Amino acid sequence: MDTKALRQKILDLAIRGKLVPQDPNDEPASVLLERIREQKQQMVKEGKLKKKDIKNDSVIFVGEDNLHYEKFANGSVKCIEAEIPFELPKGWAWTRISTVALFVGGYAYKSSKYVPDSRNILIRIGNIKNNSINPFVAKTCISDEYASETDSYLIRENDILFTMTGTRGKRDYFYSCRIEKSDLESLKLFLNQRVGCLRLVSTADILPSYFVNAIQSSCVLDAIFATETGNVNQGNIGSTATLNLLIPVAPTEEQYKIQEKSLSILSAIEQYDIETEDLLAIINMLRTKILDLAIRGQLVPQNPDDEPASVLLERIRAEKNELIKQGKLKPNKKESIISKGEDNSYYEKLGEDVCCIDEEIPYDIPDSWEWVRLKNCCIKEIRRGKSPKYAAKSNTLVFAQKCNTKYNGIDIGLALYLDESTLGRYPNEEYMHDSDVVVNSTGTGTLGRIGFYRTTDNFPGLPIVPDSHVTVIRGFRSIRAFYLYIFMKANQSVLEKKGEGSTNQKELKPITLKEMLVPMPPVSEQQRIENAIITAFSYVEMIEKSLN
Known part of the structure; x- marks a missing residue:
């Protein structure tokens, strides 16, 4: 099962209004969007926002000709039908991210001001994956004083963080996650450069979890990566392009239903992933165990009629001497010969020198087997x-x-x-x-x-x-x-x-x-081991493929 594709399919169904049924009694999304715009106007009056923060606010609507139009703050209207990726259910609406969220960019913290440890941790690109944040990966801390100087970059509960830089053409970034209360327990997290933050104007009207699912959907990812800039290796996503993204907004009540349903399905998929990972780990252990049994003489039975490995090694030494005579191999005056003594200990003869090597012998082998250095x-x-x-x-x-x-x-x-x-x-x-x-x-x-x-x-x-x-x-x-x-x-x-x-x-x-x-082992047993492993591994591979 391709769980990554299945997870993406669930997100796509959710933002198309196909995951849960619509309720005609729900307050339309157009109403909640108008409420957000009014809230931003009020925030300007109170000095919490500047006029530049609302200058790009717009209203997207469907005209009498069934086409989508966008009305801007200056009163102008533009047809944007070419930008609309799919039709929405009745009661839903399209909006730019800039209308419902504010962007906070990261700060270029100076490495000279890092400290060995503190509760003030920088969140960098490597700390963020989809739906998860780990501040302790390559943990980077700053002092209380430096934290106070840069408190405008302090991360808050329900902030949506996303990574803005990665490998060009590989889509290995624009990972996003919502900051939960538990993420901030006993810690203060700060935005480092190339980590963006989208701060929803009203989390009562647009649920942070719904918003994250929306920006992780394939249509939004396609749109944002179409704006990718950078050089041959490095790709970048800009704040302007992010704020300009179109997202589908469901009525708030439906957002709750969507999140409940998607969480249930995605949790099941995650559990499947965990179980599959566990099985794959067991399969890898099984492969390792089969190989280990093979080289210990425990995978196939020994045959007393097999020519012993000692005869094989004598034949190899004879072949080596012939090659030395032909000048194809260099002579070795300290050729290694390993044998078992009457005291059951292993001895290695190197030229005229003989020494006990029991401490080097890792495990017991069958009587018909021999120990030999790989070089020989x-x-x-x-x-x-x-x-x-x-x-x-x-x-x-x-x-x-x-x-x-x-x-x-x-x-x-x-x-x-x-x-x-x-x-x-x-x-x-x-x-x-x-x-x-x-x-x-x-x-x-x-x-x-x-x-x-x-x-x-x-x-x-x-x-x-x-x-x-x-x-x-x-x-x-x-x-x-x-x-x-x-x-x-x-x-x-x-x-x-x-x-x-x-x-x-x-x-x-x-x-x-x-x-x-x-x-x-004896040559005949080597062949039996080879056949046994090929057979065993073919079954293991069959099981492995069934899990993918």
Whole structure:
């Protein structure tokens, strides 16, 4: 279920008068709008408003020709039929936001005047989402003195806040929320720059919750984002454009009914979202558990007739020695060989040196399995790719870590092109091969992510090399490549925490990967594990899709 689209549909039905039936006995919206205009006139007389605050007030009405007209304060009348997005029920009316609300812009508070903690908190763009405010996200405080100097930016109960800046073209802003009394308990909140505030003239005539739903509806969002300004990356919504927005106003009694009905439906949708999130979290835990069972030898039964993993490792060592003779691999005088002693402890032989490694062994494995360092499983040295020189177009691709996506597997559509004048830097082994395991090796939020590259992912069919932020794991042919992927994927959450360096420059060093201990099953069992995981994950994916 697309709950986001369903939520939007409820809002759209609400502001079109299709969520609850109309009552012909309700006071028409035109009357309450006239009352608001009169109230603003009185506020001018009392000095609470200035004449400029009412100069753009207008009356929107339907003429005898069934077209919509707008009458301005100077007496002029203009046909605005082209601006009206849909017809309203009888008793409803269109109005500009400027007629029913006042705009308060945020203040550019000076960071030099921030204090470590106080009850005076600035509300910035990141503190606001639709229908929620969290002052404690990147909490920013000011002193009592600074708060007193800027008290005109103090946020009040029933203020409607909205964000005015975001990414151009992405609609990741103009989030809005109503300030409730509970939001202000023991706190004073202040408007920071690029946070706008709409303050309703009469919350008795237009309910703040109804107003918020109206400006979150698709027709209002379409209208406001049509006015978006800014540069290539940053989008902005201005106060003038916001105040000029048209919103449909229902009779006050109907607003109450709409809010009661929409709250009931939206609460049910929210509960569904929560339950779905819980189920998705369980599904992710299930995937993790399946992988964990697999690398512990607990996913499929062992077969006593399988060739033991010790024989597989001997075969790999023989293959490695042959490659060394051919000059394709460098000799290693301290080759790691791990074995279990008569005392049931694990020992590692490095050249002539032998030491007990029981403290490194994370769990027990079946008798037919063996422990081996990851570096001894790989036909290619574990290292990152080279720093590439890019070209606008060529016949060679560069696999960047963004190609190893968080949710959609390998996406070669995100690869860039290599400047082919640098091809001499790339011997054959540096090109990506079918069934390579890829590890994102730098960057917060992506470091440690594991992927499995197949040539079928490479829809352009071009040669491809990894960039310097990606480490490639390529096992010996005797080892099932998918099993190495299973092992690495099972350890992804561990690798994500293994980054070294400063907060913004963390990297996963090749040595960390090389020294990983791999529980190696017999080849036949590797195949059974692979089949079991593919089957299990297909069922898990089916369940996951049914929730979306």
